[in-house]
Amino acid sequence: MNFLKPNRRSPIDILLKPVDNLLKNKASSGILLFLAVIIALIWVNFIDAEGYHHLWENVIGFSVGSFSIEKSLHYWINDGLMTIFFFTVGLEIKREIMAGDLSSPKKAALPIAAAIGGMVFPAIIYLFFNNGTAGESGWGVPMATDIAFSLGVLSLLGKRVPIALKVFLTALAIVDDLGAVLVIAFFYTENLYINFLEWGGLFFAILVIGNLIGIRKSGFYVIIGACGLWIAFLLSGVHATLAGVLIAAAIPARVKIDEGLFLKKLQFLIDKFKHAKRTDSTFVTEEQQDILEQMKETRAMAETPLQKMEHALNPIVAYLILPLFALSNAGLIINQEIIGSLFSNVSLGIALGLILGKTIGIVFLSYLLVKLKVSILPPNTTWTQMIGIGLMAGIGFTMSIFISELAFTDALMKEQAKMAILVASLISGFGGYLVLRFSAHNIK
Numbered sequence: 347m348n349f350l351k352p353n354r355r356s357p358i359d360i361l362l363k364p365v366d367n368l369l370k371n372k373a374s375s376g377i378l379l380f381l382a383v384i385i386a387l388i389w390v391n392f393i394d395a396e397g398y399h400h401l402w403e404n405v406i407g408f409s410v411g412s413f414s415i416e417k418s419l420h421y422w423i424n425d426g427l428m429t430i431f432f433f434t435v436g437l438e439i440k441r442e443i444m445a446g447d448l449s450s451p452k453k454a455a456l457p458i459a460a461a462i463g464g465m466v467f468p469a470i471i472y473l474f475f476n477n478g479t480a481g482e483s484g485w486g487v488p489m490a491t492d493i494a495f496s497l498g499v500l501s502l503l504g505k506r507v508p509i510a511l512k513v514f515l516t517a518l519a520i521v522d523d524l525g526a527v528l529v530i531a532f533f534y535t536e537n538l539y540i541n542f543l544e545w546g547g548l549f550f551a552i553l554v555i556g557n558l559i560g561i562r563k564s565g566f567y568v569i570i571g572a573c574g575l576w577i578a579f580l581l582s583g584v585h586a587t588l589a590g591v592l593i594a595a596a597i598p599a600r601v602k603i604d605e606g607l608f609l610k611k612l613q614f615l616i617d618k619f620k621h622a623k624r625t626d627s628t629f630v631t632e633e634q635q636d637i638l639e640q641m642k643e644t645r646a647m648a649e650t651p652l653q654k655m656e657h658a659l660n661p662i663v664a665y666l667i668l669p670l671f672a673l674s675n676a677g678l679i680i681n682q683e684i685i686g687s688l689f690s691n692v693s694l695g696i697a698l699g700l701i702l703g704k705t706i707g708i709v710f711l712s713y714l715l716v717k718l719k720v721s722i723l724p725p726n727t728t729w730t731q732m733i734g735i736g737l738m739a740g741i742g743f744t745m746s747i748f749i750s751e752l753a754f755t756d757a758l759m760k761e762q763a764k765m766a767i768l769v770a771s772l773i774s775g776f777g778g779y780l781v782l783r784f785s786a787h788n789i790k
Contacts, residue, residue: 375664376498379743382672383768390677402674415580423674424751427667429576429590434663435523436594437656444599447517456712456721457514461521463711464739465489468703472695481692484753486529487763488699490745492771493519494668496738499775503782507731510724515735518708526745527591534752535584542582546589549574553596562598562651571596585752597655602647611644668744675747678764685765692759693766700746700770701777705736734781740774742767 390398402423407416417425439448448454468488476482496519500512552570561567571593579589603611615637622633630638678684687693709732715721723732750763 374498375668376495376501378665378669379492379495379498379672382669383676383743386673386676387678387680390679395677395679398677415577420674423671424748425580425586428671428748429587430659431590431663431667431671432527432587433590433594434656434659435520435527436591437597437652437659438520439524439591440594440597440599441652441656442517442520447513448521452721454517456715456724457517458521459711459715459721460514460708461518461525463707463709464491464518464522464704464736465525465707467707467710468699471699471703475691475695475698479691480756481695481754481759484692484696484750484759484763486526486533487746487750487753487767488696488703488742488770489522489529490526490742490749491519491522491704491739492741492743492745493523494664495741495743495771495775496778499741499779500738500782502779507782508724508726511727511731511735514724514727515738518735518739522739523745526749527588530585530749530752531588534749538583539581542578543584546575546578546582546584549578550592550596553593557596557598560598562602562646564651564655567593567597567651594652597652599650599652601650603644605648608644608648612641615641615644671744671748675751676764676768678761678768680765684761687758687762688765688769690762692762696746696750696763696766697770697773700740700742700767701737701774704740704742704774705733708736708739709733728785730785731782734778734785737774737778737781740778741771742774743771746771 386398389395402418402420404419405416406419406422407414409415442448446453447457469485472485472488473482476484493516496515497512500507500515549570553567553575556566556570571589575593576586576589580586619634619637619641622637623631624634625631688697709729712721712723712732713729716723723729746767747764750760750767754760754763
């Protein structure tokens, strides 16, 4: 048997090749999100507004014995599927803290300061318009950055933007996500039921203990996390999506063997496979199968469960969950009343918070740290490019809409918030693109 000769590509491989290429293109996830928004707006404004809203209000439930849960499809998307999104956010945060751009004070100083500025200034601008009014609770809405949208737009610029600047925006957005999680936990949680929180704490403790004693199987964390911690949070009054972040914190993030030992073991198994008894059929021999299983076990020891799960979930989140969230939440009926509401206090606070607050906060705090020599700008980066990044961070779309659903109970304010978020995200994205497009140097 000639192992070097590649097998003929099957018809399904040929059919799935374009899909595989699409999934590897990070810019396409942002484009898909944008298309989901457009479809929702066309659907609700030109096709069937009643059918659109009725679809997401369909009730879906399940029961186990005497326990049952029945919620709308919209609820399952926002509180169920979005938990997976927050889980991947938690994995990213943990990875960056342990071995990424947030792993040391020197690396973390600039993106953390920029993210804090990008959260505080929008909140201040929002409260300037809404302090003491019925819309005061929406101060958290313009604090958020949509990492998928912003990185998707940034990737369209290609080599015109230094890699270090892309890394900076990623780190900033991750810190921003952490800030959003804390805001949701402490400021948008009502009617706590302590007994369910205690159960949630117990399930979280089980996950942590599982990590400490060396359990690396994803199934353990998925079952205890989803069937235990998530349901406990769902019933406790704490927003259920926060369970995703806590589950991520408990996922093992260390390898069992280092790179050198992995290469030695793998080479040993490759040599063993070469000299194993062969067969002329399409099947491998029992001895070869045993060696292949050892290779799988060796590979599993050389990768972290955290990165393995993150790699597996990222396409699901980017190409299914976030577009579905956008499709189910962006259906805004655009009429004269809504357009006129762009000048309401809620809309002005959100729009100016995202467009101006984000930019001013990020650039000002970054400038302050650089002038104080606490940190330095990313390599090959200018202050004009930092302004462009500040604008990009004003694309609040997914997270801002998510927080607006928690912040407001009044239906009109929710609509005003969504309209402001859509307009501000469009202006921020387009403005950031133009600033970076005409100011960036080509990096060869």
